[in-house]
Amino acid sequence: MRSPRTLEVWRLGTVNYLKSLKIQDKLVSERKAHQIPDTLLSLEHPPTYTLGKRRTDHNLLIPQSELTKIGAELHYTQRGGDITFHGPHQAILYPIISLRSIGFGARNYVETLERSMIEFASMYGVKARPGNKCETGVWVGDRKIGAIGVRITSGITCHGLAFNIDPDLKYFEHIVPCGIADKEVTSLRRETDALLPSEEVIHKQLITCLANAFSYDDVVWKEDPSVILDTKDVE
Amino acid sequence: MALTLMLASSRIASHLRISLSHRAFSSVVLKDLKYADSHEWVKIEGNKATVGITDHAQEHLGDVVYVELPDVGRSVSQGESFGAVESVKATSDINSPISGKVLQVNKDLSESPALVTSSPYEEGWIIKVELSDAGEVKKLMDSDKYSKFCEEEDAKH
Numbered sequence: 001m002r003s004p005r006t007l008e009v010w011r012l013g014t015v016n017y018l019k020s021l022k023i024q025d026k027l028v029s030e031r032k033a034h035q036i037p038d039t040l041l042s043l044e045h046p047p048t049y050t051l052g053k054r055r056t057d058h059n060l061l062i063p064q065s066e067l068t069k070i071g072a073e074l075h076y077t078q079r080g081g082d083i084t085f086h087g088p089h090q091a092i093l094y095p096i097i098s099l100r101s102i103g104f105g106a107r108n109y110v111e112t113l114e115r116s117m118i119e120f121a122s123m124y125g126v127k128a129r130p131g132n133k134c135e136t137g138v139w140v141g142d143r144k145i146g147a148i149g150v151r152i153t154s155g156i157t158c159h160g161l162a163f164n165i166d167p168d169l170k171y172f173e174h175i176v177p178c179g180i181a182d183k184e185v186t187s188l189r190r191e192t193d194a195l196l197p198s199e200e201v202i203h204k205q206l207i208t209c210l211a212n213a214f215s216y217d218d219v220v221w222k223e224d225p226s227v228i229l230d231t232k233d234v235e
Numbered sequence: 236m237a238l239t240l241m242l243a244s245s246r247i248a249s250h251l252r253i254s255l256s257h258r259a260f261s262s263v264v265l266k267d268l269k270y271a272d273s274h275e276w277v278k279i280e281g282n283k284a285t286v287g288i289t290d291h292a293q294e295h296l297g298d299v300v301y302v303e304l305p306d307v308g309r310s311v312s313q314g315e316s317f318g319a320v321e322s323v324k325a326t327s328d329i330n331s332p333i334s335g336k337v338l339q340v341n342k343d344l345s346e347s348p349a350l351v352t353s354s355p356y357e358e359g360w361i362i363k364v365e366l367s368d369a370g371e372v373k374k375l376m377d378s379d380k381y382s383k384f385c386e387e388e389d390a391k392h
Contacts, residue, residue, distance in 0.1 A: 002391075053319065053326045054301055081324035103391030105295020106325035133298070136324040150325040153316065155273070 004217035005101075008036065009207055011200075012043040012225045017050065017075050017086070020094065023228055024158040027096040031156050038097040040210065041228075042203050045086040047072040047171060052081040052149055059083040059176040072171065079159040081136070081149030082179035089187075089199070090167040091206050093160045097214070100155040110148055113161050114138055116210040117146040120163065123205060124192040135180060138163075143186035147178060164188065165202055262385065263290040265356055269372055270381035271314070271332040276356065279372060284333050287360045288320070288351060291385045297323040299351040302344040302361065309337050311364060313371050318361065320351060329361065333371050339363040 015023075020043065030036045049072055051057055059082055060074070067074055072085075086092060093116075099109055114130040117138040121128040128145055131137045138146030146163045166189035177185050189196065196202065211219045222228075268276040274292035278285045293299065301321035311317045311331035319326045340362050344350060351359040376384060 052324075053303065053321060078319075078326060079324075080321045080326040100388070101391070103388040105292070105297075106327050107295055107297035107323055108392070110297070110323045110325055134300070148324045152325055152327040154328065154330070 005215070006037045006218040006220060007040055007097075007211050007214070007216040008038070008220045008222055009040045009042060009211075010222045010225055010228050011203060011207075012041060012229060014046060014088070015043045015229070017045050017048045017073060019229075020045070021075075021077070024094055024096060028153060028156045028158050031096050031098060032154050036096075038095070038101075038216070040207065041092075041094040041096070042207055043092050043094070044088055044090060045092060047085070047087040049074045049083060049085050049175060050079075050149075051076050051083050052079050053077070054082070056082050056179055059179050060174065061176065062174045066174075070171070070174070077149075077151075077159065079149040079151045081147070082177075083175045084147050084149065084162065084178060085167075085171045085175060086162055087167045087171055089165050091163045091165050091199075091203050093163075093206065093210060095157055095160050095210065095214075097157050098155060099152065099157060102214070106150070106152060109152075109157060110136055110150060112213050113148050113150075113210070114146075116206070116213040117161060117163050119213065120206045120209040121145065121188065121191075123209075124188060124194045124196075126188065126191045135178075137178060140186055140191050143184040143191075144177065144180075145186050145188065145191065163206060165196070165199065261382070262294050263356070264378045264382045264385070266378045268356070269332065269375035269377065270384075271330060271375055272384060273314075273330045275330060275332050277332040277372075277375065279333075279366070279369075282366045282369065283338070284335065284364045284366055285360050286332060286362050286364060288329060288355055289381075290355050293352050293355045293359075296320060296325075296327060296352075299348045302348045302351060304340040304342075304344065305337050305362065307337050307340060310367075311335060311337060311362070313368075313374070320348070322352075331362075331364070332375055333364060333366055333368075335364040335367040337362050338365050 118128045128138045164187035172185040274289045303319040305317045312334045316328040318329045
């Protein structure tokens, strides 16, 4: 009989990308030292382009000097995956979880992230599917609605998934999204006529789909985000 | 798929003259290697070691599309990360089972990262190391312990 598994959820609002990396680094160390349970960050970023470990900056189609003009930042990261865009009205989840505790490898983990997003999309009547080989992510037909980019160190995850609720899709025109040319990017707003509730409700639904997909017994909703956002060692 | 795996592992086994028991879906574990609980293997030959990731590791990763290799000459420490593999949009750190100095890296992996997936114990080797502390090998698992360890991990979900 296994012990109950708890997920602690922090809803952080809009967080600058670099700040979110520092928060995640701290949480990964704490999770590795068994000081905290599995933790999930739910947030949005201001307009930000990010690259993965392979540094595929040939997939950025405008000069870096142009980025400030369009109000965006660019960051190089250690996650897997290609170039992507994060911005307002895109729901981001960063699970900091111990894969060893559940005997998961990268493949099971990523497939479960995909299932979380597919389940969430179905709540609005949107039939999404996982990507074909080499196209990890969540698709509606040939249009990408959810992206994944993950890092695993000592069996602890960071980075995670980004689901397009209603972001400004024009930002995606400046990149070859995820390195896949000739495929569109889409959003929940585009794919459904359903009335969308508030983003707070939408984020909570997405979080619940993830918690169910990973079979957590308990979800603890942390009330005070300043605890994580204002710690001394996170500037 | 299971049959192909069984045939492949039987071929490897007879080549290495070791015996394997076939349980459904078990990954290949070689008798003459030592194993870390982060699923890397090491082959010790005198004071030199070859390091890679195990069949269990590559099965659980998905197809490897990129390998980040360390520089030759850099030191590695037991249990510490020295590089990474990327698969299914996930980068996973590779930890060294032993401490020492990197003598050689498998440059074939830059062009053909999929060798880690198709041949994790042979053509997919990752680094060769000059050992700094042969005693550390005692902390690693032998093939029987590692097989059991894999079974226990897989039973968690």
